[in-house]
Amino acid sequence: MGIAMNIFPVMYSMLSSDALRDFVNENFDVGQVITCKILNRGLNDTYAVITGDCRYILRVYRTPWRTRTEVYYELEALDFLVQHGVSVSAPIRNVDGNLASEVVAPEGLRYVTLFTYAEGKRPQLDVSISYEYGKTVAQIHNLTDDFVTSQTRPGLNFTYLLDEPLKIFTPTMKEYGGDISYVQSFARAIRERFSKQDMDFGFCHGDFHDWNAHWNGNKLTIFDFDCCGPGYRAYDMAVFLWNLKMNYKGQEIENWMSFMQGYGALRTITDTQLDSIPWFVAARRIWLAGIYLSNEDVWGMGIINDGFFRSFVDQLKEDESAMGIQIR
Missing domain, CATH: 3.90.1200.10 (Aminoglycoside phosphotransferase (APH), C-terminal lobe)
Structure with a gap:
């Protein structure tokens, strides 16, 4: 007979890169993901996603930093800008046609979005x-x-x-x-x-x-x-x-x-x-x-x-x- 265990509350969990790789493969039609690696932790978590011929950025929004409506405000604004020809890192809809996906983490529901990669590098301003x-x-x-x-x-x-x-x-x-x-x-x-x-x-x-x-x-x-x-x-x-x-x-x-x-x-x-x-x-x-x-x-x-x-x-x-x- 197993021992029941309560999960201790967390403030901030780090989602597995390998699990997120599988998640992208299952939920996005972008080709087979070869690697998914954490780029940085911040107000949200950012991962680099690489398929056979493309690079993408995966964001995992932090809970409770961003609510569902706040996430969708941002993503709908980006979708609007893309439709009007602005060069931005754009959200990619999942296989269900949604701009964001949901995952259950120890601290609660978190939202996940895949973005197009911004070509180039950080500019040295002149x-x-x-x-x-x-x-x-x-x-x-x-x-x-x-x-x-x-x-x-x-x-x-x-x-x-x-x-x-x-x-x-x-x-x-x-x-x-x-x-x-x-x-x-x-x-x-x-x-x-x-x-x-x-x-x-x-x-x-x-x-x-x-x-x-x-x-x-x-x-x-x-x-x-x-x-x-x-x-x-x-x-x-x-x-x-x-x-x-x-x-x-x-x-x-x-x-x-x-x-x-x-x-x-x-x-x-x-x-x-x-x-x-x-x-x-x-x-x-x-x-x-x-x-x-x-x-x-x-x-x-x-x-x-x-x-x-x-x-x-x-x-x-x-x-x-x-x-x-x-x-x-």
Whole structure:
């Protein structure tokens, strides 16, 4: 007689690469899968899938990071963009015609989607590629003015970018002696300065930077729409500037100007939007700090210390100085 065993609750399981290989073979009509290997763990898990003559990307959405309706919002947006000729890593329907499949993991239901592979490699940004990136962002904004779905996603608004992250990291920041009052003052200044009525609001990728694109020498392909949703288009542009400030010191001005020229070639940028972008860079920093603290099952809490919060505040002070303002 066997012994009954209860499965201990888990925060985050890693699905077997071999089992996922078999799952793709059973559920997708893409040819025989030769290998399926984990590429990286993150907010979701990403696997490289190789058949006889093609490469694909398999995403396993994390529970409870993404609900069914949130997953389908993203996938329907991608399907819409593909139909309108945008170069994106596109979801492939399974044999039942669905954009996502379901698997039961120890932590609960998880969603699985197979994507086309984005040819090329992560670009090293220069003025020419930044120009193409700006055009691509504008193209996506233009087309998605007409995107309609019954699925829902949290809006990329001030509640999502500022209020919720502040609730998450305020107790821990106080514990480490961080200057939380300065961050709270900065968040209030951002919220008070702009209103939805003054801004271009619509579908956003939410994470436009060079880690989420491949360049094959003449074409840019965008991927990882996991942070997409209805939001401020200025925030979408600000993420690109945030990345330049973080990773392209000394090159950010020329790349940013080129990006904006590319964007402006296809879509009008109002003065209000332009003025708001540096503020949304700061909002991005606040949002990201909240992401790190609210996903301990991904990164653990070892990276959270006084240095983490000191660097966070220093970055906000750089933004304050660059804008020529005084927060307090």
